[in-house]
Amino acid sequence: xxxxxxxxxxxxxxxxxxxxxxxxxxxxxxxxxxxxxxxxxxxxxxxxxxxxxxxxxxxxxxxxxxxxxxxxxxxxxxxxxxxxxxxxxxxxxxxxxxxxxxxxxxxxxxxxxxxxxxxxxxxxxxxxxxxxxxxxxxxxxxxxxxxxxxxxxxxxxxxxxxxxxxxxxxxxxxxxxxxxxxxxxxxxxxxxxxxxxxxxxxxxxxxxxxxxxxxxxxxxxxxxxxxxxxxxxxxxxxxxxxxxxxxxxxxxxxxxxxxxxxxxxxxxxxxxxxxxxxxxxxx
Numbered sequence: 060x061x062x063x064x065x066x067x068x069x070x071x072x073x074x075x076x077x078x079x080x081x082x083x084x085x086x087x088x089x090x091x092x093x094x095x096x097x098x099x100x101x102x103x104x105x106x107x108x109x110x111x112x113x114x115x116x117x118x119x120x121x122x123x124x125x126x127x128x129x130x131x132x133x134x135x136x137x138x139x140x141x142x143x144x145x146x147x148x149x150x151x152x153x154x155x156x157x158x159x160x161x162x163x164x165x166x167x168x169x170x171x172x173x174x175x176x177x178x179x180x181x182x183x184x185x186x187x188x189x190x191x192x193x194x195x196x197x198x199x200x201x202x203x204x205x206x207x208x209x210x211x212x213x214x215x216x217x218x219x220x221x222x223x224x225x226x227x228x229x230x231x232x233x234x235x236x237x238x239x240x241x242x243x244x245x246x247x248x249x250x251x252x253x254x255x256x257x258x259x260x261x262x263x264x265x266x267x268x269x270x271x272x273x274x275x276x277x278x279x280x281x282x283x284x285x286x287x288x289x290x291x292x293x294x295x296x297x298x299x300x301x302x303x304x305x306x307x308x309x310x311x312x313x314x315x316x317x318x319x320x321x322x323x324x325x326x327x328x329x330x331x332x333x334x335x336x337x338x339x340x341x342x
Contacts, residue, residue: 064255065248067264069189073271073278083171088198089263090167090220090237093178097189097266101165101247108161109243120243123163123215130155140225148214153223153238157230164221164238167195173234176284179272182305189266195239195247196261204254216242218250229291273309276302 070076083089092101102110109122131151134140140154141147156162168174171192178190197220209217221238223231230236241247251262267275279285286298 062259063257064251064260065262065264066260067266069266070268072268073274076265076267080171083194088196088201089171089194090169090197091171091174092165092167092193092195093174093176094191094193095178095181095183096185097187097191097264099191101193103161103163103165103241104156105161105163106243120215123243126161127151130160138227140227149219149221149240150223150225152240153221153231154225154227156238157228163215163240163243165241167237167239169235169237170284172279172282172284173289175267175275176279176289178267179275180286180302182272185269188269190269190272192265192267194263194265196259201255201261208250208254218242218245218247230289233291234289273306277306280306 068079070079094101105123105126114122127148134154138154140150152160152162152164156164156166166177168177171194174192178192202220205218205220209219217240219240221240223238239247248262255261276285286295286302289295290298
């Protein structure tokens with residue numbers, strides 16, 4: 060792996076990616092995120108929502124505090140989580156992320172294979188022909204740099220790792236999940252290049268061909284990584300059945316294609332031998 064704080068690599072296929080993934084086997088503190096297209100930005104749902112609704116005449120930073128306080132009021136009687144927005148902000152945002160609130164959080168996982176699942180789960184083709192696994196170093200060195208960056212900043216302007224301890228989101232356990240919390244319009248790649256040293260890759264972008272999707276999902280099943288294990292609710296069972304149907308359909312297509320190829324091969328052999336019909340066959 061080449062040096063520099065940010066590295067990008069294109070893999071030719073699943074096997075090529077797999078042969079290089081052992082770089083992360085020596086636990087160096089990396090966390091991972093999968094995205095379904097290589098040109099998607101690392102944007103939070105709050106950034107995407109604000110861009111979509113195009114708020115005018117309102118200071119965008121104020122929407123951060125507004126949304127947090129509105130969510131706290133809205134979950135009264137619905138959750139036992141502490142609703143002190145000053146001491147429990149990260150847990151509140153994490154709860155909101157689980158239930159679809161637009162938040163300043165990005166989902167990450169400690170497992171590169173779980174990230175791979177989320178990159179390739181959706182059958183919608185990538186517009187670039189590649190899907191992406193991001194790897195971000197979360198070592199003590201990086202966290203020390205983050206602490207210095209955050210010093211004297213108000214909460215909404217800080218960049219942080221968030222590892223919730225609440226029991227409200229069982230998916231965090233099955234997906235070995237965590238979050239990063241970032242300011243509005245934050246560019247993680249630019250931050251890494253500006254604040255981290257050139258002595259090693261701290262932020263890695265790995266692009267894998269979209270065409271490898273079904274092969275990857277089949278291999279992930281051998282690792283017990285599929286919707287039923289990653290989503291502990293009934294939704295996981297439903298997604299698992301839908302994925303099973305897709306994989307079985309693909310298997311049948313492969314079998315039909317193989318039969319046709321074998322038949323074509325046999326016909327070509329017969330043609331090359333120029334077999335002539337016998338007297339009996341001529342009738």
